[in-house]
Amino acid sequence: xxxxxxxxxxxxxxxxxxxxxxxxxxxxxxxxxxxxxxCLAGLYVxxxxxxxxxxxxxxxxxxxxxxxxxVIMLLNVEEKEGRLAVNILVVQSVAAVVVGLVFLTVVxxxxxxxxxxxxxxxxxxxxxxxxxKMLFTEYLxxxxxxxxxxLAAIVGAVILAKRRIDDAE
Amino acid sequence: xxxxVPVLIMLVLAVATAGGMIYATTVIGPKKQFPDKMEPFECGxxxxxxxxxxxxxxxxxxxxxxxxxxxxxxxxxxxxxLFKDLGLFGFIEMMVFIVILAIGLLYVWRRGALEWE
Numbered sequence: 219x220x221x222x223x224x225x226x227x228x229x230x231x232x233x234x235x236x237x238x239x240x241x242x243x244x245x246x247x248x249x250x251x252x253x254x255x256x257c258l259a260g261l262y263v264x265x266x267x268x269x270x271x272x273x274x275x276x277x278x279x280x281x282x283x284x285x286x287x288x289v290i291m292l293l294n295v296e297e298k299e300g301r302l303a304v305n306i307l308v309v310q311s312v313a314a315v316v317v318g319l320v321f322l323t324v325v326x327x328x329x330x331x332x333x334x335x336x337x338x339x340x341x342x343x344x345x346x347x348x349x350x351k352m353l354f355t356e357y358l359x360x361x362x363x364x365x366x367x368x369l370a371a372i373v374g375a376v377i378l379a380k381r382r383i384d385d386a387e
Numbered sequence: 388x389x390x391x392v393p394v395l396i397m398l399v400l401a402v403a404t405a406g407g408m409i410y411a412t413t414v415i416g417p418k419k420q421f422p423d424k425m426e427p428f429e430c431g432x433x434x435x436x437x438x439x440x441x442x443x444x445x446x447x448x449x450x451x452x453x454x455x456x457x458x459x460x461x462x463x464x465x466x467x468x469l470f471k472d473l474g475l476f477g478f479i480e481m482m483v484f485i486v487i488l489a490i491g492l493l494y495v496w497r498r499g500a501l502e503w504e
Contacts (some may be wrong), residue, residue: 242493259432269465277457282454283449284454285447289447291446293442311480347465349465350469361480362484364462365484368455371455372488372491373491376413376498379451383447
């Protein structure tokens with residue numbers, strides 16, 4: 219069952235990713251990216267990371283994609299769809315080699331470092347309750363600092379974006 | 388894993404409900420077509436324009452605020468799960484968090500960033 223789910227979500231993620239990069243219409247590509255994120259959330263569930271899966275859907279598939287779509291609609295990129303650059307083959311090969319090396323490193327990592335799997339034995343590892351307990355006791359200060367960070371983001375958004383919008387009018 | 392079976396069932400039911408409604412209306416619904424009815428209608432707007440409009444840039448600011456407050460909501464989520472275990476300490480913790488972000492909301496509001504004009 220778990221293996222079946224893994225294949226469904228894994229193949230789904232790769233398929234949506236391929237659709238995304240081959241799609242010439244930006245909005246359609248963004249919709250495919252939502253599909254990728256949904257499949258990744260499914261993989262997180264299989265890894266017992268339930269909170270991360272929920273965050274993946276709420277923050278990435280929800281909020282970040284809304285921003286992506288807004289940018290696509292604001293810029294009206296639709297008109298500029300067209301040919302890729304000529305030297306794209308060079309960029310593609312370099313990117314492929316880099317990603318391949320990263321994958322190789324990741325695949326070889328757990329063999330050398332046993333502590334990589336240290337958490338996997340704990341039954342409620344990765345559940346919302348376990349993460350919440352850590353967040354609200356051991357990592358209390360980072361949690362409160364996160365609110366300051368978000369406050370800075372709010373102020374930054376107002377100062378950077380609002381002034382420019384006002385100036386443009 | 389088995390905890391996600393209800394989620395899956397709900398997903399299937401939701402898709403079936405939405406799809407079923409659309410299917411049922413196309414099959415059962417009466418179809419009397421005449422030119423005036425088939426014309427696209429929109430009140431106060433020219434009904435035929437290119438769908439590739441540029442959207443107002445003000446939407447972007449609203450989008451930014453949505454992302455930030457969405458991340459705030461995400462922190463509340465594990466807190467809600469643990470609310471009874473954490474007791475008063477957890478409550479005060481979260482209130483500090485929310486008050487700091489409420490200052491941000493107040494700032495956004497007072498600067499008029501939520502006003503459309």
